[in-house]
Structure formats: structure tokens, C-alpha cells
Amino acid sequence: MEFSVKSGNPEKQRTACLVLGIYESKRLSPTAEQFDRACAGYLTNLLRRGDMEGRLDQILLLIQPPKTLCDRILLVGCGKERDLDDRRFRQIMAKAVTTLHSTGATEAVCYLTDLNVKSRENDWKIRQAVEAAEEVLYQFNEFKSKKEPPRRTLRKLILAAPNRRELPAGEQAVREGVAIAAGVRLTRDLGNRPGNVCTPTHLAEQSRQLSEQFPVIKVEVLEQAEMEKLGMGALLAVARGSAQPPKLIVLEYRNAPKARKPIALVGKGVTFDTGGISLKPGAEMDEMKFDMCGAASVLGAFRACVELQLPVNLVGVVPTVENMPGGQATKPGDIVTSLSGQTIEILNTDAEGRLILCDALTYCERFDPATVIDIATLTGACIIALGRHPHGLFSNHPPLAHDLLNAGETAADRAWELPLWEEYQEALNSNFADMANVSGKRDGGAIVAACFLARFAKKLHWAHLDIAGTAWKTGKEKGATGRPVPLLTQYLLDRVNENGGGE
Helix, strand or coil, X not given: CEEEEECCCHHHCCCCCEEEEEECCCEECHHHHHHHHHCCCHHHHHHHCCCCCCCCCCEEEEECCCCCCCXXXXXXXXXXXXXXXXXXXXXXXXXXXXXXXXXXXXEEEECHHXXXXXXXXXXXXXXXXXXXXXHHHCCCCCCCCCCCCCCCCCCEEEEECCCHHHHHHHHHHHHHHHHHHHHHHHHHHHHHCCCCCCCHHHHHHHHHHHHHHCCCEEEEEECHHHHHHHCCHHHHHHHCCCCCCCEEEEEEEEXXXXXXXXXXXXXXXXXXXXXXXXXXXXXXXXXXXXXXHHHHHHHHHHXXXXXXXXXXXXXXXXXXXXXXXXXXXXXXXXXXXXXXXXXXXXXXXXXXXXXXXXXXXXXXXXXXXXXXXXXXXXXXXXXXXXXXXCEEEEECCHHHHHHHHHHHHHHCCCEEECCCCHHHHHHHXXXXXXXXXXCCCCCCHHHHHHHHHHCCCCCCCEEEEECCCCCEEXXXXXXXXXXXXXXXXXXXXXXXXXXXXXX
16 A cells, blocks of 8 residues: 655545544534534534544544545544553554544545644654554455455555654654555565475475565575584474484675664474474464564564665574474474574473574574574463463563563554563483483463573573464454564664664
């Protein structure tokens, strides 16, 4: 869809649909009030008759309103003004766009950006409007043989700026929103593809296609023989039971001075996770195709970053495997040697994400990164701890954790920090190797998993995002969410704004 920004009085807009906000208790938003004065109290009279109260999620579509230049007016209920926060603003925008899409209007001028969202400027609201619109209009029909015939749909959304001085900031907000939405869409598409299509080889091919689309991205794919030569025993142990060959995908984007250390993103890419010999229960196992959403989010963040031409140096490392219980599969009790030289007793083959990530973290050291952020659908325990709203955040570097938390707040893609205290490390003690890959207890599972990774990140300023609860939705709305691409892109934007793209 096409997005743009303009300033101007609402009553002068010649458009297929004009979108205005109504607060609860029938109170007009500032722009709706301006429109009402210019149209002799048209909206006030409607509200007085009881056609709308302004409750959240309430809508009223007016066809061919008299004495106006627009074909339709869409009034959107915004609830109580004092309760209007980031989440509710996105909810209001989603309701508006969903309704617009069903009206037959091909374009609209939206004045919901005049709503008073706590501590948010107009450019923030414009960017969130773009992202929310793209989110609700997303469809994944790639594998449906009978697709719905194309219909007259919303193609253009014009977002209002309060005055001409605000236009440049608004236009930049649109660019950012469009780029982030494109990264989210790529991540969702990859996550939604089935495991028989989205294999490690497919992820490697998609990375190369991204490089062809944006030649500034350099891609290298390490094959199994190269990983064996390097000594990636932990990663390769996960892949042993599968006929699908593992890959280590390395992406580089250099758009800052060479002396500036890169930011590294590491994404878990288990394209299907049966649990291996420690087989998962059959119920909902189909959702284990989403176990590569960390890898997909790295590709999505790269796409957004490159489309915005951010002046940063960025590295992506994506270890990708399929975890299957084949005849060559790793067994509980097997001991492997990681790329770091540390030995691991694999007590549970379903704790495989940390095994591929630990070798990827060690591999990152060769880039001398300023910071490393790994993204992984790592533990069901994180869902138990935090639910499905925030990402779990762990870090050995408080400034990095602070920056990521702030980025999540700005991007409406929040994270919550959990501890990495030394006491939790004792749970990984092994009688036979340097460490075990699980504790054997359910206590603090997400923290223990992060503590395992921390053993391989001692030389790095490192953070871990556990996205097991946020990378996809279950039930009727089952599908990948594209998170945490907004958070990651905002983190990169903040680095640009802070110091020109470096740490």
C-alpha cells in the first residue's frame, strides 16, 4: 500500500474517505471539531442523536455526507482520552484500516494522528499508523490453490501532519514505517512457510535473494564440511538426525567507516524442531516450523536497515538446522565439543537452540563486534514467566540492556529484562563435561538457558532476546508476528541518532 503525509484542513479534503476520531462521551477529537465547525455542526448533530458514543472499537461510516468534498466519513471510537496509550493507538489504527479496507474506498485521508497519545509526537504516530496498517492487511496465501479474487481494496493512505513544518519529520516517519513493515513482512513470510519448504537450504537461498535485491549486503554460506573443519561440534550435533544439511549464513552490511565496530545479530534458525530423540508431544508440534523465527527476524532487520540506508556496520550470523530423530541423531548423554573448545553434555536433545547459538556466538568474535544480540525462540519457560506480550531480555552489559528496553518502548515492541545471576549457573554443572545443556529441573528454565549462552559470550557485549512467546500467535490467528524486527530496527536507528551508527 502507498503511504504519504500532508497538512491541511479536513473539510477541504477531496477524498474517497475522511477518517476522524471520536472520544468516549461523544467528544470530538481536535480535527473532528474543526471539521464540525466548518460543516455547521454536522457531526455534533449525529452524535446528539445517539448514533455513536465514541467507545473503543466503535465505528460509524457516513456515505456521501452533505456539504463536504469527501465521499465518505469514517468516525472511529477512541475510548477515553486519558486512557489513550501506545497499545490503544495501534488498536484504533488497526480498526480504522480494517474498516476502510472493507468499504470499497481505494484511498483515504486519516486524521487519527491528531489523537493525544501520552508522550508521543506526531512522527511517532505516523510511523505506528503505517506499521499497524501493514500488519492488519497482511495475508499469507502462498499455498492456497483457490485464492480469493482481487477486489476493490484500500491502496493509498494519507496521514495528516498538523502543519507544513511537521511534513519533513512525517515523511521520514513514513519511510521508517514502510521499511520496518517490509522487514516484518519478510519475517512473517519465512516463518509461515511449512518445514518441508523452509529448510536450512531455503533460508540460505532467501539470504542470497536478499543480497541480489540489495547488493550492498554481502552473503556467505558455510556448508557442513566447513563447519566441521572449524570445529562447530555443538551446532553439527543438532543436525545429525536430519537429511537436511545445516548451514551457517553470514550477512554483512557496511555503510559506516571501516574503523567503526559492527553490531552483530545472531538468529536461531531451527527450521523444524521435533525435539530429536527427546521427542516433543504431538499436540501443536506443527508450530515448531516457527522455531526459525529468530533467523527470519535477522533477515527482516537487515532488510529494514538497508532500505533505510542506515549509516551502520551490521553483521548477521544465522545458524540453521533441522532437528530430527534420525538414525544418526545425537542421543541424551552424548558429549560434544563446541567451537569455543568447551565441552557440553547433551542431556536433552530438545534443548537444541542453545547448541547452535553457542557456536554462532563464538563465530561472531572474529568480527570484533561492538555489541551482539541473539534472537531465539528458545524456551517455553519464557512463556510461563512472561506470557506472550514482551520478549524476554538477558544481557551481560547493562547499557546494552537499557538501550534495547528503550528501543522496545519506542517501537511498541517491548521486552522485559530477567536476571543472569551467577547462582543460576550451578544448574548447568555436569559430572562428565564442562557443562550440561539443561539443568534437569523446570525452575527458571529461560534464565538457565540464557546462562548457558552467557558462557559463550564472555568476550562480548551481549544480549539475548527469548522470543518464544512473541514470534508467533496460536489458535485462530495462528501465524508469525514478525517481532522483534521493530525493536531491532529501532535499536539501530537509535545508534544512528546517538553517534552516527557506531558504538
